[in-house]
Amino acid sequence: MKSVVTRNIIFSACFIGLILLASFPGLFDFSNKIxxxxxxxxxxxxxxxxxxxxxxxxxxxxxxxxxxxGDLDIDIEPLTKAELLEREVTR
Incomplete structure (x- = not known):
């Protein structure tokens, strides 16, 4: 679990850094040339x-x-008939 959080922090920091490098006015001044x-x-x-x-x-x-x-694994369980009926009743 710790490696997932560390990996996400590293990728998020790189992602935010690239966005700032692309659009932050102070950093964009050197590239704002014809x-x-x-x-x-x-x-x-x-x-x-x-x-x-x-x-x-x-x-x-x-x-x-x-x-x-393997961090993209998502378990999807189908609804049972009872759960489906319960949802219809609450609507």
Whole structure:
């Protein structure tokens, strides 16, 4: 259980760090430039696209790490007829 919490804290910190790096005005000032152009995009557009790709990659890695350790297991139990009738009565 402790490793799950530690892993979630690490991934959350990286996720929040990337979001701040992409959008916080103080950190974004150095990338808010028209020149140089990268792939015929201004640097500001390239910076935002690259930050979004990094955030997406982090979420994918987080998913695969959690699935490797078996933390995505969810037990779903179907409702019994009695529970289903009870829900219909309370509505």
């Amino acid at each position: 020149e140089p152009r990268i792939f015929s995009l201004s640097f500001a557009y390239f910076w935002q696209i690259s930050m979004n790709i990094l955030i997406f990659a982090l979420l994918i890695i987080w998913y695969f790490v959690d699935s490797k350790y």
